Amino acid sequence: MALSPKPSVVPFAVHGEGTGVAQTLTAEGDAGHVFHADAYPAFGGADSAPSPLFYALGSLTSCNQVTASLVAKDLGITLGAWTFDVRGDLDTDVLVGGADGNANFDRVEVRATVETDAAPEAFARLVSETERRCPVTQLFKRSGLEFVNDWTPAPLPAAAARG
Known part of the structure; x- marks a missing residue:
């Protein structure tokens, strides 16, 4: 039986999809903010995003x-x-x-x-x-x-x- 979380608990969830080391992320919730991440070329990325x-x-x-x-x-x-x-x-x-x-x-x-x-x-x-x-x-x-x-x-x- 799962316990109900405290009323003060707010879940934060992010969904990510990508290839290589680059990713598009969506913050789940009403606004659905989208952001991107990548890596420096030395780490296998193209440095196309932070x-x-x-x-x-x-x-x-x-x-x-x-x-x-x-x-x-x-x-x-x-x-x-x-x-x-x-x-x-x-x-x-x-x-x-x-x-x-x-x-x-x-x-x-x-x-x-x-x-x-x-x-x-x-x-x-x-x-x-x-x-x-x-x-x-x-x-x-x-x-x-x-x-x-x-x-x-x-x-x-x-x-x-x-x-």
């Missing part, structure tokens, strides 16, 4: 922004524009060469800047709570790689601060 590794890093920035927006609402903080720079260091010995070991990134570094009205203590809480609550951050952190999460607050433009 690598799945870029999507992984991009999902990290996007999920942090979504999660921080939810956390900011809970904390009564206003957020404005964002910038993210994310770098993942991947040793390709396992992926390409078949060496023993873990094919994961060795290190991922997130550098984020966000416009906010948060005081320093509230900003620190925003960052720590976002890290705790962000599903993609937790995927990376729990994978055992070295994870650096460096956020910087920037002042909100005067019009945004007024509301």
